[in-house]
Amino acid sequence: MNWETKFLKNLVDIYSPTGKEKTISDFILKTLTDNGVNVYQDEVNNIISTIGNGKELILLAGHMDTVSGKLPIKIKNGILYGRGACDAKGTLAAMICAIIRLKNIDSTVSVKFAGLVEEEGASKGMRNLLKNGIKAKYAIFGEPSENTRIVIAYRGSIALNVKIKGKGGHVAASPLYENAIEKAFSLYENIKKAVEVKNDSLFRSCNVIITSLYGGEPGKIPGNCEMMLNIRFPPGYTSKQIIKKINTESKKFSGVKIEILDSNEPYETNKHSSLAVSAIRSIWKTTNERAKFSRKTGTGDMNLLPKKIEAISIGPGNPLFEHTDDEQIKLDEYLQAIDIFEYMIKDLIQKA
Numbered sequence: 047m048n049w050e051t052k053f054l055k056n057l058v059d060i061y062s063p064t065g066k067e068k069t070i071s072d073f074i075l076k077t078l079t080d081n082g083v084n085v086y087q088d089e090v091n092n093i094i095s096t097i098g099n100g101k102e103l104i105l106l107a108g109h110m111d112t113v114s115g116k117l118p119i120k121i122k123n124g125i126l127y128g129r130g131a132c133d134a135k136g137t138l139a140a141m142i143c144a145i146i147r148l149k150n151i152d153s154t155v156s157v158k159f160a161g162l163v164e165e166e167g168a169s170k171g172m173r174n175l176l177k178n179g180i181k182a183k184y185a186i187f188g189e190p191s192e193n194t195r196i197v198i199a200y201r202g203s204i205a206l207n208v209k210i211k212g213k214g215g216h217v218a219a220s221p222l223y224e225n226a227i228e229k230a231f232s233l234y235e236n237i238k239k240a241v242e243v244k245n246d247s248l249f250r251s252c253n254v255i256i257t258s259l260y261g262g263e264p265g266k267i268p269g270n271c272e273m274m275l276n277i278r279f280p281p282g283y284t285s286k287q288i289i290k291k292i293n294t295e296s297k298k299f300s301g302v303k304i305e306i307l308d309s310n311e312p313y314e315t316n317k318h319s320s321l322a323v324s325a326i327r328s329i330w331k332t333t334n335e336r337a338k339f340s341r342k343t344g345t346g347d348m349n350l351l352p353k354k355i356e357a358i359s360i361g362p363g364n365p366l367f368e369h370t371d372d373e374q375i376k377l378d379e380y381l382q383a384i385d386i387f388e389y390m391i392k393d394l395i396q397k398a
Contacts, residue, residue, distance in 0.1 A: 050384060051377055053077065054139040055121070058128040063114040064167040067091055070110045074142065074161050081146045090174045093161035097148055102181040103155035103398050104391060106145070107172070107347060108138035108188035108361075109165030113369045125374050133368040134165075136375040137188030137361030137383065144387035153395045158182060165347050168308060172347040184321045184356050184394060186387070187348045190363030190375075191340060193383055194333060196325045197359035199314035199341040200349050201249060204277040204285050204306065206292070208233070210261075211301030214269025226271040227261050229299060234273065236295040241277060241288055249341045252279045252288070274307075278343065281314040310349040313357070314341070320397070321356040328390040333382060360386070 047055075062070040071091040078085040078095050085095040093110070096102075112130035119128035126136075138161060145159045162171030191197055210233065212226030234256060243252040254277050261271025277288055289306065296302045315322065317339050329337040342365075348357050362383040363375045 050139070050143050050381060051126075053143065054131075054136060054377075054380060055119070055126060057135045057139050058119055058126065058131050061116055061129065062111055064111040064164050067110045067163045071161065071163070074110070078142065078146070081149065083146060083149045088174060088178070090170055091163050092171045092174060093159075095145060095159040096156050097145055097159075098151050098153040098156035098395070100154045100156055102158055103183055104157045104394055105180060105182040105185040105355075106141045106157065106159045106188070106387070106391075107162060107175075107185060108141050108160075109134055109162045109171065109347065110138060111164055111166050113166055115371070117371060117373060121377070124377050126377055126380075127372070127374045129373055131375040132190050132363035132365075132373045134189050134361060134363070136363045136380045137190065140362060140380060140383035141188055141387055143384045144391065147384070147388055148391060151392075151395070155395055155398050157391055157395075162347060169310075169347050169350060172350050176350060180352070180355065182355060185348070185351055186321070186390070187346065187357065187359040188361045189346060189359045190365045190368060191360050192364055193360070193362050193379055193386060194329055194335050195338050195340040195360070196317075196322060196329075197340045197342055198317050198322060199249070199281060200312060200345050200359075201278045201280050201343055202283065202285060202312035202349060203279075203308070203310050203345040204288060205308040206275040206277070207305040207307055208273050208275060208296075209303040209305075210271050210273070210299075212267070212269050212271075215267045217265050217267055220267055223267040223269075226268045226301075227259070229301075230259065230261075230271050230273050233296065233299050233302060234275070236298065237275070237292055240291045240295050248343050250280045252283060253277065278345070279312060281312040283312070285309045285311060310345050313349045313351060313353075315357055319356045321358055321394070324390055324393045324397070325358055325360060328386050328393055332385040332389050
């Protein structure tokens with residue numbers, strides 16, 4: 047087993063669900079230090095490393111956390127199985143290996159690597175990185191795309207907690223009371239009608255989803271309930287526009303309180319940008335395959351990035367295995383990703 051494969055397996059061996067990344071952060075810190083790379087651990091346990099000299103040109107960002115749920119770890123027929131193998135320790139490891147390869151690069155610009163915490167949660171790591179300042183012209187985010195699909199866009203998202211107050215009472219006298227759960231469903235239907243936009247492309251659609259509903263007990267009309275809503279929306283819409291529509295609908299009902307838990311604007315970069323063109327060139331040179339562009343219906347750390355920074359998302363692994371109990375990555379695809387990242391860094395530096 048080569049060093050790169052062993053390193054990836056070691057990362058997958060470390061269980062690191064969102065909020066519990068300290069062990070993997072310490073391991074990466076030691077690995078980069080032992081390999082002579084300038085690195086430190088910030089106040090939220092992000093790993094920050096820099097190669098090159100001068101003005102920051104490129105940010106490489108991968109996340110160290112995974113969704114919860116341990117899985118058996120094994121290598122079979124050239125495939126590594128385990129939690130995080132696909133999302134996104136394969137990409138994280140590939141970026142780190144590329145940084146180690148290029149640790150002595152002689153350039154007048156610098157490259158920053160960031161291993162981030164809580165991407166699967168509230169993007170604590172990315173938000174801290176933004177707070178401390180990102181000066182890069184280009185940002186490359188590590189997410190599974192089978193290496194040859196360049197992700198140039200993500201939908202925005204809004205997470206809401208909605209509390210509904212009705213009037214509880216005995217179920218046998220239901221006309222005398224106000225059922226909070228039925229009221230919640232009425233509000234939900236109103237919000238869907240006001241916000242949802244259907245399109246031939248799921249990416250270009252606006253969707254409203256109930257993710258949880260709490261309230262009630264046997265034999266009683268529920269007087270209170272609580273529901274969680276998630277709204278996904280494409281570029282061209284803003285969270286401010288959507289929240290305004292939601293507030294308009296909620297005012298038609300008494301006893302409704304809405305709390306915004308999280309909000310991320312959509313992100314889309316130009317497929318003719320210098321970064322996208324460099325990615326196309328790097329994929330062709332290292333794989334002899336033509337790259338394709340992709341737009342994701344989900345949301346990631348890339349959404350938080352200032353629009354002035356050109357960004358893409360790319361990495362090894364099939365997105366169909368993200369968050370599944372069959373999470374896996376092809377090892378030859380992972381090793382190929384190291385070459386892609388290395389070539390892309392050199393290409394962007396050369397043209398700076």
